[in-house]
């Protein structure tokens with residue numbers, strides 16, 4: 001097949017390389033000339049994706065994968081499957097800004113228009129109308145009400161006749177994309193039955209054999225179902241974490257260890273409770289429940305889970321306040337007033353240099369609301385980078401309190417004497433060597449785990 005991938009980011013580039021490894025002829029398109037140059041030099045533009053560098057070296061060298069910044073020309077040259085996966089950027093309230101998606105889809109439409117004008121057909125080598133598939137996660141209805149109409153309007157061609165528009169949510173985990181592409185069923189939803197089936201056939205050819213036989217490609221009976229599936233997966237996780245967080249707060253109130261409770265509950269096969277934590281950050285889990293709610297505003301569970309999860313940074317600050325009131329020279333009504341508190345970790349999760357919806361922002365806000373002075377450190381960010389994020393960098397001087405926000409591997413071995421002055425710790429991710437801290441005379445509380453026991 002001839003395949004075009006539009007947007008060579010953390011998802012699109014591995015997808016393009018995977019298609020090329022499977023023997024397809026692939027053109028990858030990106031508006032960033034630097035990304036295009038690196039790919040054409042066989043060099044990965046970002047680290048951390050298992051197998052990507054080797055795949056690029058192999059497939060670029062023999063011409064199976066070529067990158068370009070000219071999406072219009074790539075599409076006009078003819079393709080069977082056009083996968084579009086730019087980011088759908090959201091604002092602080094998770095409302096989508098469609099710029100990148102609209103621009104990418106517009107360029108594909110212009111390419112189709114040009115091909116049709118020059119060749120009298122939009123078909124690629126397989127002779128059928130090409131499939132244009134947005135893989136970016138979108139609110140339900142976007143393929144039918146936004147992507148399809150835009151493709152028609154900007155190309156002057158007909159959906160279902162000159163091309164098929166479809167949605168196939170990308171569900172892989174960055175870092176292990178090649179592995180996931182071979183294992184997860186690929187979900188496809190079209191705007192009509194023919195387009196959906198035609199697109200699914202192309203994905204079957206694209207993905208080929210996995211370790212357990214042909215990779216399953218599942219048609220879902222409409223783009224809406226495919227869109228909703230991705231929102232269901234992510235919203236389920238947010239709700240599950242929300243429940244774990246409520247359990248943790250209840251465990252704190254009654255003096256039991258939530259970790260032991262969750263492990264015990266999950267020891268039978270119908271219970272899959274996730275883990276509590278100080279914050280739910282990242283591009284997906286805090287965002288997609290809001291996409292879900294935009295389509296189903298009456299839904300109560302996603303809204304409740306969002307509220308519970310968003311309250312956790314404030315809860316961690318409250319815990320620290322109780323601890324400092326207890327161990328401080330005197331108990332006061334505002335135990336954090338004037339106290340310096342170090343937040344460890346700006347990244348939303350360990351080992352990634354990303355702060356999208358990171359808990360660090362709400363922690364700093366809650367600390368300021370409690371009249372404390374937050375400072376932040378992260379092994380992946382220098383002081384200037386923290387400053388650019390509006391986060392006050394820690395200068396290494398004494399602090400009264402500490403909250404662990406990110407599960408960076410470095411924190412497992414963090415020694416208490418590395419943080420001068422610290423009198424109380426809330427380990428929001430349960431990563432510290434708690435015994436070492438307690439042995440050094442510094443009390444530590446993990447969320448839901450360390451309230452005084454009933455016996």
Ligand SMILES: NC(=O)c1ccc[n+]([C@@H]2O[C@H](COP(=O)([O-])OP(=O)(O)OC[C@H]3O[C@@H](n4cnc5c(N)ncnc54)[C@H](O)[C@@H]3O)[C@@H](O)[C@H]2O)c1
Pocket residue numbers: 006007008009010011012029030031032035071085086087088089100101103104135136137138170171172173174
């Ligand atoms: N990152 C993940 O873990 C993940 C997992 C599953 C699904 N997704 C989905 O994939 C989407 C993309 O995520 P990502 O992590 O690859 O993004 P990214 O930020 O790594 O890369 C985006 C790329 O798109 C390019 N781009 C932007 N506008 C373009 C345009 N008009 N034409 C061509 N290229 C353009 C950028 O230059 C950049 O190279 C997300 O919005 C999400 O829906 C991401």
